[in-house]
Amino acid sequence: MTNKVVIGAQWGDEGKAKITDLLAQNADLIIRYQGGCNAGHTVVADGKTFKFHLIPSGILYKGKTCLIGNGTVVLPEYFEQEVKGLKEENIDLSGLKVSPLATITMPWHTEVDGYSEDNASKGKIGTTKKGIGPTYTDKMGRIALKIGDLYSKEALSEKLDVILPLKNKQLEKVYNLKTYTKEDVMELCKKYAEIFRPYVCFDWQELLRSFKREGKKILFEGAQGVMLDIDFGTYPFVTSSNPVGGGASTGSGYGPTVIDEVIGVAKAYVTRVGEGPFVTELTDSVGDSIREIGHEFGVTTGRPRRCGWFDAVTMKYACLVGGLTSIALTKIDVFDSFDEIKVCTAYKDRRNGKVYTDYPTDVYIHKYLEPVYETHAGWSEDITGIKKYEDLPINARKYLERLEEILEIPISIVSVGPDREQTIFKN
Ligand code: GDP
Ligand code: IMO
Ligand code: MG
Numbered sequence: 005m006t007n008k009v010v011i012g013a014q015w016g017d018e019g020k021a022k023i024t025d026l027l028a029q030n031a032d033l034i035i036r037y038q039g040g041c042n043a044g045h046t047v048v049a050d051g052k053t054f055k056f057h058l059i060p061s062g063i064l065y066k067g068k069t070c071l072i073g074n075g076t077v078v079l080p081e082y083f084e085q086e087v088k089g090l091k092e093e094n095i096d097l098s099g100l101k102v103s104p105l106a107t108i109t110m111p112w113h114t115e116v117d118g119y120s121e122d123n124a125s126k127g128k129i130g131t132t133k134k135g136i137g138p139t140y141t142d143k144m145g146r147i148a149l150k151i152g153d154l155y156s157k158e159a160l161s162e163k164l165d166v167i168l169p170l171k172n173k174q175l176e177k178v179y180n181l182k183t184y185t186k187e188d189v190m191e192l193c194k195k196y197a198e199i200f201r202p203y204v205c206f207d208w209q210e211l212l213r214s215f216k217r218e219g220k221k222i223l224f225e226g227a228q229g230v231m232l233d234i235d236f237g238t239y240p241f242v243t244s245s246n247p248v249g250g251g252a253s254t255g256s257g258y259g260p261t262v263i264d265e266v267i268g269v270a271k272a273y274v275t276r277v278g279e280g281p282f283v284t285e286l287t288d289s290v291g292d293s294i295r296e297i298g299h300e301f302g303v304t305t306g307r308p309r310r311c312g313w314f315d316a317v318t319m320k321y322a323c324l325v326g327g328l329t330s331i332a333l334t335k336i337d338v339f340d341s342f343d344e345i346k347v348c349t350a351y352k353d354r355r356n357g358k359v360y361t362d363y364p365t366d367v368y369i370h371k372y373l374e375p376v377y378e379t380h381a382g383w384s385e386d387i388t389g390i391k392k393y394e395d396l397p398i399n400a401r402k403y404l405e406r407l408e409e410i411l412e413i414p415i416s417i418v419s420v421g422p423d424r425e426q427t428i429f430k431n
Contacts, residue, residue: 006221006264006265007221007222007223007224007262007263007264007265008027008031008222008223008224008263008264008265008266008267009223009224009226009249009252009263009265009266009267010023010024010027010223010224010225010226010267010269010332011226011229011230011247011248011249011251011252011266011267011268011269011326011328012226012227012228012229012230012232012247012268012269012270013229013230013268013269013270013319013322013323013326013328013331014229014230014231014270014271014274014275014276014315014318014319014322015228015229015231015232015274015275015276015277015280015282016043016227016228016229016232016247016276016277017044017229017271017275017277017300017302017303017309018229018269018270018271018334019269019271019332019334019335019419019422020045020061020225020226020227020269021045021046021047021056021061021225022046022047022048022334022419022422022424022427023267023269023332023334023417023419024045024060024061024062024223024225025047025049025061025062025064025424026417026424026427027223027267028060028061028062028064028065028068028223029065030221031062031068031221031222031223032068032069032215032220032221032222033068033069033070033071033212033215033220033221033222033223034060034061034062034063034068034069034070034071034222034223034224034225035060035070035071035072035073035222035223035224035225035252035255035256035257035258036058036059036060036070036071036072036073036076036225036227037073037075037076037224037225037226037251037252037254037255037256038073038075038076038226038227038228038245038246038247038251038255039076039077039136039226039227039228039243039245039247040057040058040076040077040078040079040082040109040134040135040136040139041057041058041078041079041082041083041086041132041134041304042057042131042132042134042136042227042228042243042304043056043057043058043227043228043304044056044057044302044303044304044305045057045061045225045227045303046303046422047061047064048422048423048424049064049423049424050423050424051423053422054090054093055303056086057082057086057304058072058076058078058079058082058083058086059072059083059086059087059090059100060072060225061225062223062225063090063095063097063099063100064095066096067096067099068099069099069101069211069215070099070100070101071101071102071103071205071208071211071256072100072101072102072103072106072203073103073106073255073256073257074103074105074106074255074256074257075106075245075246075251075254075255075256076103076106076107076255077106077107077108077109077135077136077139077140077143077245078102078106078107078108078109078151079109079114079134079135080108080109080195080196080199080200081199082134083102083199083200084199087100087203097203100203101203101204101205101208101211102151102200102203102204102205103151103205103208103257104150104151104152104155104204104205104206104208105150105151105152105208106150106151107139107140107142107143107148107149107150107151108139108148108149108150108151108153108154108196109134109135109136109139110135110139110149110189110192111184111192112138112171112175112181112184113135113138113139113142114133114134114135114138115135115175115179115181115182116135116138116175116179116181117131117133117134117135117136117137117138118133119179119181120137120138121133127240128279129240129241129278129279129280130241130277130278130279130280131243131278132278132304132305133305134304136243136244136245137243137244139244140234140244140245141244142167147166147167147170147171148167149163149167149193151200151204152204152206153193154193154196154197154200154204155197155204157190160190160193161186161190164186164189164190165186168184168186168189171184172184208257209257212256212257212258216258216262222258222262224252224256224263226247226249226251226252227245227247228243228245228247229247229322230247230248230268230318230321230322230325230326231276231318231322232247233245233246233247233248233251233325234246235248236248236321236325238280238281238367238370239367241278241279241280241281241367242280248325248326248327249263249266249326249327249328250327252266265329265330266326266327266328266329267328267329267330267331267332267416267417268322268323268326268328268330268331268332269331269332269334270314270319270322270331270332270333270334271298271314271333271334271335271338272314272333272334272335272336272338272339272345273294273298273311273312273313273314273335273338273339274311274312274313274314274315274318275294275298275300275309275310275311275312276309276310276312277302277305277307277309277310278307280367281367281370281371282310282312283312283315283317283318283348283351283370283373283374283375284312284313284314284315284348284375285310285311285312286311286312286313291310291311291312292311293342294311294312294338295308295309295311297338297341298311298335298338313345313346313347313348313375313377314345314346314347314348314407315348315375316347316348316349316407316410316411317348317349317350317351317360317361317362317363318363319411320361320362320363320410320411320412321362321363323411323412323413328413329413330413330414330415330416330417331407331411331413331414331415331416331417332415332416332417332418332419333404333407333415333417333418333419334419335419336387336400336403336404336418336419336420337386337387337388337420337421337426339382339383340382340383340384340385340386340387340388341382341384342382343381343382343384344379344380344381344382345379345380345381345382345403346377346378346379346380347377347378347380347403347406347407347410348375348376348377349361349376349377349378349410350375350376351364351373351374351375351376352373352374352375352376353369353372353373354372354373354374355372359376360373378406380399380402380403380406381399382399383396383397383398383399383400385397387400387420388420388421388426389420389426390420390428391428392428393418393428393430396418396428404418414430415430416429416430416431417429417430418430
């Protein structure tokens with residue numbers, strides 16, 4: 005196995021965790037490189053369901069090193085809760101590590117996120133209210149706390165002298181929210197220091213170097229998806245980090261040269277939670293069927309996911325900006341009972357008939373776009389037990405091969421159910 009990055013190629017929830025878990029079997033080090041507990045990652049192993057938010061999905065295998073990388077934002081209480089849940093399941097956490105350079109989501113970040121969402125009369129994003137945007141804003145604004153700061157009273161004190169006067173002014177004057185005293189925050193940070201103490205990895209440089217030196221296998225786990233990327237997604241209806249393949253090099257401590265492959269996980273249809281454009285969205289009974297059969301409800305927030313046909317326009321874009329070398333296509337089994345399956349190959353502007361085969365990055369025109377579809381015959385057969393590509397029904401193979409043709413990239417993995425076993429590796 006080479007060093008691989010697993011990323012979401014749509015708007016998140018593509019089944020990344022299932023693929024990460026599978027590939028983690030042959031990896032030594034698994035790194036989550038961006039996002040925070042806005043992620044909801046499901047792994048079904050031997051009939052048992054695990055849900056991860058921050059901890060890399062490779063943790064279920066004993067003896068793997070799982071690093072929460074510098075590019076992530078970490079909500080301490082959520083991390084604590086996740087650790088507790090895994091301990092109760094007797095999962096071995098001896099390989100769990102957290103980068104001291106990861107950014108801390110402080111209470112004011114979640115409060116501001118909640119306030120902004122609840123009070124937005126216009127431009128609501130539909131965030132997970134986990135403080136993601138405000139934490140990354142402060143990281144880029146150079147007024148955030150890093151996990152490493154928790155272990156130096158001096159650094160913490162100096163930083164808070166800069167951060168708090170500014171933050172309190174903002175909280176009070178802009179948001180009408182409660183302010184914080186330095187004593188309150190120092191006390192809170194003491195608690196946070198204890199939460200992270202067993203896991204914080206101060207020797208991460210030597211750790212990363214040694215894995216590389218010894219030719220060990222590294223797997224990078226992305227969260228969210230390309231269309232939620234802060235640079236390339238449907239901005240401003242995006243998250244605040246870089247889920248694209250490139251994020252793995254800035255968010256892990258390894259540069260781009262250690263990466264051999266980028267696998268883009270995509271569903272055989274598209275879902276999205278939260279606001280924002282979605283050209284192939286189905287608001288009819290077909291969309292309802294996809295939601296029901298595919299159990300499309302958010303892992304983190306429980307919200308029903310918006311559903312639509314596979315969008316090859318955004319997918320082609322994701323192949324490019326995500327840096328994909330192949331695709332893992334998931335949930336194709338959801339179509340087992342469908343007579344026909346549609347794939348959007350272009351967008352048409354209903355104002356002037358202009359046809360787009362390249363993704364138009366100006367999202368404000370998306371409301372004028374309608375999908376141009378090609379229709380494929382279904383296979384009307386239960387494929388959830390199929391193990392070999394050749395055993396898939398001919399119509400399923402035709403559909404997959406057509407996607408490869410449109411996208412000009414191979415499909416390396418086909419997932420036909422949530423369980424580890426329900427996976428076809430296609431060479
Ligand atoms: P992630 O955020 O990309 O890791 O995906 P989520 O965990 O949020 O959502 C994917 C859901 O689909 C989970 O409930 C998975 O167990 C499930 N799943 C993954 N692959 C398949 C598949 O091939 N078929 C079916 N039916 N379910 C799948
Ligand atoms: P995984 O890793 C799907 C969406 C939110 C919202 C937007 C911004 O499970 O695929 P944020 O809280 O990040 O500021 O919200 O991004 N979003 C996700 N949608 N899957 C996710 O993660 C998501 N993480 C954030 O719904 O539209
Ligand atoms: Mg998810």
